[in-house]
Amino acid sequence: MPETVAFFRPDDERAAEAAEIVESLGAEPLSDPMLAVEPTGAAPREDADFLILTSKTGVELADEAGWQPEGSVVAIGSSTAAKLREAGYAVDRMPETYTSAGLVGELEADAPGARIEVARSDHGSPVLTDGLNDAGAYVHETVLYRLIRPERAGESAIASAEGDLAGACFTSSLTVEHFLDAAADRGIRDEAIEGLNRAVVGTIGPPTREVAETHGIEVDVVPEVAEFEALAEAVVDRL
Template sequence: MSDDASPVVAVFRPADERIDRAADFLESLGATPLPDPMLAVDPTGATPADAPIVVFTSKTGVELAAEAGWNPGGRTLVAIGPATAAAARAAGWSVDVVPEEYTSAGLVSALRGRVEGEHVSVARSDHGSAVLLEGLADAGARVTETVLYRLQRPAAAGESAELAAAGDLDGLAFTSSLTVEHFLAAATDRGVREEAVAGATDAVVGAIGPPTAATAADCGLTADVVPEAADFEALATRVVEAATERAAGPDGG
């Protein structure tokens, strides 16, 4: 932990207002944020396919579609979670469905029984889970996927991997499976993968949801915390709490 007893927590949001807000939130929790953007958004210019039901799986997808002039009109609009729904409403759209569980599996569960025989447009990144497409198809839908943007690893990413390798991180807040994969790819590029995994294991590993936790496990990282609500604020809060408790030790200091 840093000299001022503030846990150092790595955050991997895209290099825009999201990582700034994430860093500010970590500071509000008493942590020292280590912003290390692991995602760069490359828009394709595409818009959702013409279908009566349109599913968005991210705030970014909504914003790009709106910027491209797309409007849902009378379509049934589905958002994977509150942040995506809020972005849609900010664009002036009405949101019809938000699942109780903010995952691809949650979307399938929410839509099962209402998509049989329907054409469903899934608008998302190029790294979307197959769970959504396969689940909707199994529910009887005719599914069209539109890639609105590609997610890439910024060339400069990787400071967090070096700090983890040096034992200087107290927590890592992974917000998607891709952030886990890019963190490890950056560690590999810098020649510190084994050390970074060891350092992350000694720190608190946070995963925003079960799919991210599963990816971490497949990569040799066990998620110490997975919040009930799949949002960054819940994730960051749990990571900071766990890192602070770990530093205090079993006797509280």
Template sequence: MTDNRPTVAVFRPDDERLETAVELLESLDVKPIADPMLSVEPTGAQPRTDAAVVIFTSKTGAELVADDWTPGDATVCAIGEPTAEALRANGIEVDVVPETYSSSGLVDALGEQVDGLGVEVARSDHGSDVLLDGLESAGAYVHETVLYRLVRPEEAGESVQLAVDGTLDAALFTSSLTVEHFLAIAGERGQREAVIDGVADAVVGTIGEPTRETASEQGIAVDVVPETAEFEALATEAVDELDR
């Protein structure tokens, strides 16, 4: 039987996040194209224990430290509710979650509270300088610990060929790095312009303004940016756009 459902590419890491994303897209009556553009390589590092403020920027980072790290008297900050929930699930109390789930949103939330304090930022090797620069400008003494590296899986790229063939109906980018890896594969295949032309006819969704900006700078027009930085919102709004 021919599957005539719209094809929607999802680029989440190949773990429970990809499984959950595929299940959600299936429930929305579209055909998921599971094309993980990121793979997580833990470094084994742990956040410092002498900082007054400790910041986690992702659910992945929160899960990696859950069994071996305790905050002591530190103020714990999480960018996004999924990150906060991962910390709480392992008994780590979260003190600050910014209303805007972004680096700039957290800097705004902390404001002058970090002036003169040691701040530990625990995250991936692809974190934005916006957070570090913003904290330093607020007077903090900032230290960064890389908890994991984000690399491109060798098998990634099914969605790239679909875009070239004009059979990709939507693409859901969850970080700037997913955009960069998607286009890097296209470039290595000599198909960059064909891919950009292909996604021009598709619904493109991104989580967050930084991801939208990366896509736009690379020549990809973005149609959907949900107000909340959550995959469910991204998928739902993108499918609604497809229906229109």
């Protein structure tokens, strides 16, 4: 019987895609969405020198708002870049490392005196905005959507507490926190962490790893590329 690997992507095409990837790797997918998108109705500014998008969701909302950027469009990574191109936008810049720190490194030489728009969720890392500010840019942030925990989230926490998880793929710091909150709501937080520590835990990048380890979760793998397919492959390979 295939070993069960949990993931926490929003309940849309991302969860369906993740399930297909995990299944193709020979594992049993357990989809437990820990994030739901609540749009704010705001639209990104259009008149900045550099306009940063950090997620496919942000691109979708910007496109729905009729966004027409005047400056250089910057994507945090290949998935966001692909969504931008699909929506008809040019992608002018993308960091080698798909993280907030990578974005700062990509733009810091151009930052002094530049107007930079950052359009993202309400849980965006301050590493990006603080880093660009420190580099001399005039940074404006637009919150396009809030990320909330769905009421039904928690199946994976139960599975972990009962010892039924072989692996877990955390794609953001917030998925870690929401997993633990869902476990706490059920009175099984410690048991769920113990279950994770008997399983193979993967995180999408170093910031997510740091949050997980702060809460006592032992992280086994972090892929070189911050994309779900690479994360799932790393977790299943370690099983």
